[in-house]
Amino acid sequence: MQYYRNTIGYCKKITSFQKRLNAGRVCQYNHQCNSLICTNGICRGKQQGSDCSSHEECDIFSSCRSELSWPFETKCRAFAPANYQCNSDYDCDISYSCIYQSVSQLQNGIKQCTLKFSLSNGAIFGWQEYNVDSSMESALKNGEICKLGFAFKNGDSGVCSSILYIRTKSSDAKQIKPYPCNPSTKVTSFDQLNNVNNCRYYFANTQNGYYEDECSCAMNGGQEGYCKYPGQEELNDYITIVKQILSYTRCHTLDRENILSQAECGIGAYDLDKYKNIVNSYNKFHNWPLSQTNTSSKCFEKINPMSYQGILNYTQIISKATKLSKNQQQSNEQLLSIQIVRVVAILVAILNFV
Secondary structure, eight states, X not given: OOOOOOOOOOOOOGGGGOOSBOTTSBOSSGGGBTTSOEETTEEOXXXXXXXXXXXXXXXXXXXXEEOSSTTOOEEEEEOBOTTOEESSGGGBOTTEEEEBSSHHHHHHTOEEEEETTOBOTTOEEEOOOOOOSSHHHHHHHHGGGBTTSEEEEXXXXXXXXXXXXXXXTTOOSEEOXXXXXXXTOBOOOXXXXXXXXXXXXXXXXXXXXXXXEOEEEOSSSTTOEEESSOOHHHHHHHHHHHHHHHHHOOOOGGGTTOTTTHHHHSGGGTOHHHHHHHHHHHHHHHTGGGGSSHHHHHHHHHHOTTSHXXXXXXXXXXXXXXXXXXXXXXXXXXXXXXXXXXXXXXXXXXXXXX
């Protein structure tokens, strides 16, 4: 005789399984939050003045910062103000970066909070080394404090600059939007490991200075490809998008660059249509080669968890979107009822007249 266990399954929202959420995120249970505090459906952290050991413990508009003098106590504190000493971006206001404002500060290991996209073309600061995959990515990361979003390295200095034009390694012709290239092309090189057809981004304030990044396959069949990043015009549009994100956000300091979190505690909580446009533009810049053809862009939209549809499926705004849809449906039904009443009244009036 065989025995079987009777099991009962229950339907649950995907969002109920989310964990390790920072303060500001939508929650249902305490265990979903890093702080283990879910109050009125929102993860909350420790208040300013509370002892802490990491940023995760603190509430929004706060970071876990130590005093600059003995006994160097770490507490949840308000964000460090402009030009105040910091250890990382997370110590500063959401719209600021923690940088070496000069080469001397770099040499002394002193960083200060600096407003993003604020330094003029040609401004000099201390260059930081980031754990990124290419020199181009490093130029964009260091360039986050520059008005035009780009910087190049000159010794220990960083210099704010801009992208002048793009060429491929296999051609002297300047590429125009959408910056096509052939990823299968091999170039003549003494180094057989460096014979791929990269894209070269030439920048201002130097003589023929450039950074390289890959020519990426468009995933559309054949030899179609595009430069990994677009040019200055598209970078300007991207900066506008980032500024919009920063102006709306009420997210945790660790979620400042998390486009998914902005769905719940950022612009997505105020305007879903604007949030959708921002997500699409944000993803287009960061996945430029896959966004240039209908086939690859639609495919990537379906499988990318950071696409608008992917975010809807994973965050709490899907219930908000559903609610909006239901409200619209109710409004349409009410309008239809009013129209029916009007038609009936007209028919009754006609019959009485006859």
